[in-house]
Amino acid sequence: MTFPLGPLLPLIALIAPLAIGLLAAIPATRARSLALLPLAPLPALALAFFGTQDETTLAPDLLLGVTLTLDGNARYFLGFVALLWMGAGLYATAYMRDKPKIAPFVGFWCMTLCGNLGVFLAADIITFYVSFAVVSLCAYLLVVHDGTQRALHAGIVYIVLAVLGETCLLLGFLIGAAAADSLLIVDVRIALTDAPGGEAAIALLIVGFGLKAGMFPFHVWLPLAHPAAPVPASAVLSGAIVKAGIFGLMQFLPMESGLSLWGALLVITGLVSAYYGVAVGLTQRNPKSVLAYSTISQMGLVLALIGAAAGATPADNLAAATLLSLHHGFAKGALFLSVGIVAASGRRAAVPALAAAALLALSVAGFPGTGGALAKAAMKAHIADPIVYWLVTLSAIGTTLLLARFVMTLAAQVSAQERARPSPIMTASFVALAVAALVSPWFFFTDLAGLPLAYSLSASSILNGLWPVLVGGAIAAAFLRISPSVPSIPEGDLVTPVTKWLRRLDGAARRGRSRLEDLPRPDPGVLAAPLWRAASVAERAFARWSFAGLLMAAGALGVLIALSLQ
C-alpha cells in the first residue's frame, strides 16, 4: 500500500460523495442520508476556491494510478458544477422528501456526482475514462428513477447511446494512449496529432463527447432523458452532466496543432444543433422538454466556439467556452428547478417564480446587463469568421423564441390549488442558482473573456445583445396574437422514425424466418436475421464433435499451407 502523494483535497473531493452515498446503503443511516445531499460537493467547491494550481495528487494503488490535478479551465468547471450540484442537492432534500425509493436516489446521485467531478480533476486518461463512464452510466439510474413507462423508454434510448459513446471514447483513448506511451492526458492530446490512426481517434472522441453534449444528430437521448428524471436530477443532467462532454472535447482535441477539418466540422454541427434545437423545441408542450431542446441549442453554440478554437487562439476560445458553460450551467439548472417550483405554487405564489424564470430566460438569450450577455459577448469576441459570427448572433432570436415558449408552457403548470406554496428550501436553492447565473459572469469576465469589463458595457455590445432579443420578443408577441397551430414533434424527434424503422425491419425479419420455426428467437430488435440463421445451422453441425475436429484440423492445415507458401 502506498499513501497518496501531494495535496489530499482532490481525493477527498471525490471520496466525500461516495461516503455519503454509502450512508444511503446502510439501513441505519438511510433515512438521514437525503439531508446530507447538499454537503456532498462541499470539498470540491472548497477545492475550486482554495486549491493550489497545477499541483498533482497521485494515488498509485487506485485504478492504474490515479493522478489528479487542477489547472486552468478545470477550476471553473469544478466550481460551477459543484455549486450546481449543491443547489440541486438542497432542492432535492425538500423535493424528494416524501417520495419512495430514496436510498437508490441518494446512492446514485452521489455516484453520478463523483464521476462528474472526477472528469474535471483527472490528469490521467484512465481516471478520466472511469469518471466519464461512472457519470454516464449512473445518470441512467437518475433518468429512470420514477420508473414510469416514459422514463423507462427514455432510459433505453439513453443507455444504448451511452454505451455506444463509451465505446467510441475507449477506442479513441486506446489509440491516443498507445501512441503517447503515457497515460497523462496532456501527452495523449499531443500524441493524437501524428498518431497512427490519430484522425480516426479524433473522430471517435468527437462522437463520444459530442453525444454527451447533445450534438446533432446524437442529441436524441437528451430531450427524452432530461425531462423524464425527477426535477433536481433534470437540473444536474442539463446543467452539469452535459458539461462533461464539453470539457472532454476541450481536454482531448489537439487544438494547438490546428485540426482545421475537424474544427470546421465541429463548427457546422454545433450551429446545426443550435438551430435544430430551437426549431424542434418550439413544437414541445412540456416545459422540461423545451428546456432540453434549449440545452441542445446552447451546447451547439459552445461546440461551435470550441470548433473555432482550432487554429487561431485556442486558449482564448476555450476560456470563453468555459464562461459560456458556466453561465449555462447555472441558468439551465435554475430554470429546471423553476419547473418544480411553479408546479408546487398556486396562482399568487407562482408570479414571482415565473418572473424569475423569465429573467433567467433573458439572460440565456443574452439580454444586456445579465450574466448571459457577458458570456455571449465573450463568445462573439472570439469568433473571427463573419458568417459564423452572424449565425451565432441570429441564434439569439431563436433562443428568445424558444425560451418564450418555455415561459408559456411553464405558466400552464401552475397548481390548481390557489394557496399552494413551494417549500422555502426549494425556493432558496432556486434563487441561489438564479443569482449565480445572473451575477457570477461579472466576476470571471475579465479572466475568461480576456477583455476588460468595459467591453461588455460599450454601446455596440449592448446593442448587439439587445436587438436579437427584441426581434425574438416581437415575433413571440405576434405569434401569441395570431396563435397558429403548431405541429407536435415527439420528444427525441429522430428517435421515433428510427425506432419505427427498426421495428418494421425486425418484423420483416421475423416473417421471413417464420418458416424455420425451431430457431431461437433473437433478443434485441435484430438486423442480422440471415447471420442468425447461418449461425444456428452451423452450430448444429458443430455439435457433432467429429465435424468440429475435422474442421479445426482442416483449418490448421490451411494455415500451415498458407505459411509454407510464404
Add this chain to the structure above:
Amino acid sequence: MNTALPVLLLATSLVPALVTFFLREESERKRNAVNLAGAFAKLGLVVVMLDGVRRGEDYEFRFAFVPGLEMLLQVDALALLFVTLSAFLWLLTTIYAIAYFRGGSDLSRFFGFFSLCVAATTGIALSGTLITFFIFYELLTLSTWPLVVHKGDAKSLAAGRRYLAYTLAGSAVLLLAIVWLESMTGPVEFAAPSDLRRLDDMTLRFVFALFVLGIGVKAAIFPLHGWLPTAMAAPAPVSALLHAVAVVKAGAFGIVRVIYDVFGIALVAELGVGLPLAFVASFTILYGSVRALQQRDIKKRLAYSTVSQVSYIILGAALAGPFATIGGLVHLVHQGLMKITMFFCAGIFAERAGITSIDGLAGMGRRMPWTAIAFSVAALGMIGVPPIAGFVTKWYLGIGALQAGQTWVIAVLAGSALLNAAYFLPLIYRLWYQPGEDIVRADAQALERPLALIAPPVVTAAAALLAGLMAGLALSPLGWATLIVERTYWP
C-alpha cells in the same frame, strides 16, 4: 529452495479427495470439515508462497517416476497466478456447494471428485515439464466427468458423453504433439526450454497446430467449443468451477504455457503462428457473443459468454508483447471472478426461485437483492464497465494490440463490448426494472437463504470490483500479471 511446499499444495486437495471417497454418505459433518480444512489450508499455503515468490524464492520438487521421465512440480509466478485463483475460488465454491447440495444424494462421490478436480488443476498449474502437464491434464478430464453427470439423468449423461468425446479426442492430439516434439528434443522443461530452432520450421508449425488443437478443446476455441454449452446440464457449483477455474481455464493456461514456455515468443513470432491464433481467438470472441445473444436460458447464455471471454486470454497470449500478455494473463483471474459470480447467482436463481430462463428474472432485483446486485456487478464487469475488473483487461489488450500493430483487434474488442452489453444489459434491466410478482418481505428473506449460498457470489463480486478499483496494488491481479511479464518474458 523449498521442496515440500509444492507437494503440500497438491496434497491439500488430494488428501481430502481420498478421505472423502472413504466416508459414508451420512457422515456429512466429517465430509464438510475435511473439504473445508483442505480449502483453507491451501489458501494459507498460497499466501505464504505469494510472499515467497515475490521475494524471489524458488519452490520445486522433482522425482523420476519412470526412469527417464521426470516429474517436476515448481511454483513460478505464472503458476501461482493460476493457483491463487483456484485456491480462492475453490474455497468459496466448497462453501457454496455444501449449502447447495444440502440433503442431496451421492455427496461423498461428488465431493471426492470435486477435490480431485481441484488437485488436478493445481497440478496443471505447478507442472514444470510437458509430461507432468499432460498427466494432470488427463486427471482433470477424468475427474470432471463424474461431476458433469452428477445428476444421473439422461441429459447429464448425454452431456457427459459429449464432454468425454471432445476432451479425449483433444487429449489424443495433445499426446501426439508432446510425443512428437519430445522425440525430437528430449523432455521439455518449461523453465529451461530446449532450443527448437534447429528443427525444421514446417514441423514446428505442425506441432504448434497440434498443441493448439489438443488444448483448444478445453479452452473452447471455435470450433471446438461444442461440449461446453451442453455441459450446462451439470449442477451449478460444477458449472461455476468448470467455467471459472478448472477445465476451461486449464485449457487457456496450457496455451499460454505452450506459447511462452515451450516455443517461446520469439520463435512463435518467427514461425508466424501467433497471428492465425489471434484470428481464431478473435473470431471465437465474436462468435461466442453472437451465440450468447441467441440463448433464452440463463446458464446457456453464460456458457456461450465463457466461450467468448476465455478467448481474450488466448488473444492476449497470441498477440505477444508485454501489454497484450498482461491483458491476457490478468483476464485469467478477472474472467474467473466475474464468471463464477454469475454462475453462483444463476444457481441461486434456479435453486431458490426456480428461475432458469431470462424472462423469469423480471422483478427479481427486489426479491433477491444481494444475488441480483452480485449478478449485476459481474455482468457489468464482463461488458467492461469501469471500475470493475473487466475494463483493465480490455485496456491492456487494446494497448497491446496497437503496440503489436494489429489495429483490427481494437475493433474486435469494441464489437465484443457492444455484444456483451447487448446480451447482459437486458438481464440487468429485467432484474431491476421489469415488474415481477409482488414482494412479500418474509418471502424475500426466505429466498436469500442460507448465508453460505448467498455469501460466495457477494464475495466474488466484491473481489471483481476491487480487482479493478485497486488494480494499482502490487498484489492485485494486474500487479501480479505485470510481475510475471517483467520477471519472465520481458525482463
